[in-house]
Amino acid sequence: MKKLTRSQFLKLLLGSTALTTLPLISCQKQPEVKTNNNQNQSANEEVDIIIIGAGMSGISAGFDLIQKGLKVLILEGRDRIGGRVWTDNRWNIPLELGAGWIQESEGNPLTKLAQDFQVSTIPFDFDDSTFYYADGSEMSEEDQEDYDQLFEELFEEIETLREQKEKDDQDDISLQKAIDEILADEDLEPQDQEVLNYLLNSTIEHEYASDINDLSLYYWDSDQGFDGEDLICDQGYKQIIQPLAKNLNIKLNQIVEKVDYTNNIQVTTNQGIFNAKYGIITLPLGVLKSGKVEFSPPLPDRKQEAIKNLGMGVLNRVYLKFSEVFWDDTQTLEYISKNKGEWCEWVNFDTIIKQPILLGFNAGDFGTKIEEYSDQEIIKSAMEVLRTIYEDIPDPLDSIITRWHQDEFSYGSYSYVKVGATPEDYDNLSQAIDNKLFFAGEATSKEYPATVHGAFLSGKRVAKEIIANI
Ligand SMILES: Cc1cc2nc3c(=O)[nH]c(=O)nc-3n(C[C@H](O)[C@H](O)[C@H](O)COP(=O)(O)OP(=O)(O)OC[C@H]3O[C@@H](n4cnc5c(N)ncnc54)[C@H](O)[C@@H]3O)c2cc1C
Incomplete structure (x- = not known):
């Protein structure tokens, strides 16, 4: 069958669409990613932008922002980068626990990225x-x-x-x-x-x-x-993420508890307080739904509606x-x-x-x-x-x-359009607040939700938004 x-x-129902491939930076070998584990922001460590989440969207945004000379700090709750791109090696072979495929490779920007980074597919x-x-x-x-x-x-x-x-x-x-x-x-x-x-x-x-x-x-x-x-990616999907994260300042085990955007951005984690002029939220929809991260002031109604309306699947x-x-x-x-x-x-x-x-x-x-x-x-x-x-x-x-529904850094696998939601909910989730708190992640992509390429492109979008604003 x-x-x-x-x-x-x-194709059967609507006809096909295609996206042109984006120009991407080339990188020849797989670097080790340096992360600042368990460190607070030191008194003189000033950053322009704090990104919450070191999944594909956060890393893609960070990659573009540091090319412009901006100082970026990524706070990640887990003890690893990649988020829902998670290559496990416990059997001494790469097995994916999250994303597994570069879907429909012709026109998918990840295909070009894999080629540039010499990732075997x-x-x-x-x-x-x-x-x-x-x-x-x-x-x-x-x-x-x-x-x-x-x-x-x-x-x-x-x-x-x-x-x-x-x-x-x-x-x-x-x-x-x-x-x-x-x-x-x-x-x-x-x-x-x-x-x-x-x-x-x-x-x-x-x-x-x-x-x-x-x-x-x-x-x-x-x-x-x-x-x-x-x-x-038969040697592991993480090979696409690692080169992008190579030069980024990422602190692991930083579980964000509160984001205060009353004035500048102030982020409270289980380990300390971090400040910046701009913030990028890439928290998965499931985490936003859980209410475990407090926003002060509360997120605007339209965004809260979008979080409620869209579904987080398993x-x-x-x-x-x-x-x-x-x-x-x-x-x-x-x-x-x-x-x-x-x-x-x-x-x-x-x-x-x-x-x-x-x-x-x-x-x-x-x-x-x-x-x-x-x-x-x-x-x-x-x-x-x-x-x-x-x-x-x-x-x-x-x-x-895997148990993605129970995973406290995701609470589900990816978003879907639930009865009562519309694709505009993805747009509402993607919109910046006061040009200082920005949003990326698969659930902010109306065109390509629920995918690694959607997350990747959302990171590029948000980086552009901030650069245009500076
Ligand atoms: C089982 C499974 C199979 C999939 N298969 C495919 C596939 O074949 N192809 C495809 O294209 N896509 C697939 N996907 C979807 C794809 O993996 C995601 O859409 C994409 O990786 C999401 O990236 P993101 O940056 O939006 O979110 P994430 O990767 O989830 O990044 C968000 C980051 O925020 C962190 N975080 C969460 N809470 C906190 C907190 N409180 N404090 C600090 N950090 C926090 C998380 O740990 C995470 O690292 C699959 C997903 C799953 C789960």
Whole structure:
């Protein structure tokens, strides 16, 4: 079955868009990043700009600002840089816990960045898949084609319904409700329902990290894409971030508690107080929603509304390491589960870095629910699915499990347009306050939210805004 990716949907429904590649600085080797761990701002350390957060957006902004000779200080709560770009090396191979792909590499500015920094990338083909029904039997190619056809037709009907509702000036509803309306008179066989659930989960819920019950019918796919194949940085996504951070003054373990912008910018962390003329907030939407960082005065109503309206989704990864490969040699294994969204997609690392590792993804409601399970319970649940397909297989030797919903520096994986939100909420979140407190991060990018390139471009935007203001 050919899975439609987000860009393919967009092409199908809206026509494709492309962005010109930005000129970027070239750098030949991977430098070590120097960070000032556990140090307060010394009395004579004057900075022009404090950036909160050393993820892609904060580092991209800092990189551009120091080129202009401005003094920048980045305060980061974690003990590492990168934020939701997080390459783990505990098995002595680079495995991503956050972002995994440079999506649609033709026109994506990260492709040029990877080339400039000589970061090794390899193409990944989400269409190279083997499909299994809930009972573990393999889906025939004929069935795959039939379901493809039905799914494309369903999406054409969704588009028609959306246009009709917009024309009639009706309130937004969830994508789920729209599908329920369209299928109201259909009596789907249990297997057809399972395949439909699988397709909705793997193509939409994984992409937007949200259940379709929460996604806005009007705006769920209002983001833009590029063209071409997805790329994996097989030596680690962090290799794209490190060169950008090379000359930046970054203090780690500085958990920001308060931002006072009454006069100049004053930032209070768990370790001290920092002052500057300008501030850039790159806190993830989940952290802004949590209210754990106090703003004084409180953020303007429009910004608070945007924080409330937009959703922060969940996508989690479970890596299982085995003694040997027992699975098919396609890039992904797709499982049409009985219950929607449970272990429907596995990435085969034998095809990427020749390792007997499977990576399972779970998103939305189920992705959030399993964060409450113990590691053993998560592995048991995953193995039940794999044993339905492959029967006599050994337990994994080891596992790596993410819990993004519980992560206190993110509280979720990335933003999405919830029912009741509009793309303008992204704009409202991006707007500066009094030309001194600026905002970047994936959730400030109306065009490219939920992505590393969106975060990267938002950092460049905010740097431009400050430079224009100085
Ligand atoms: C599982 C997963 C898979 C993904 N897959 C992809 C993908 O394949 N391709 C893609 O393009 N994108 C993907 N993304 C999205 C992408 O990772 C993000 O959109 C992007 O990295 C966000 O960058 P950012 O700078 O906006 O935020 P962040 O990287 O989150 O940076 C914000 C920083 O603020 C810090 N911070 C938070 N609270 C505080 C505080 N109180 N004090 C100080 N610092 C604080 C955080 O620690 C963090 O370092 C994925 C994300 C996840 C989680």
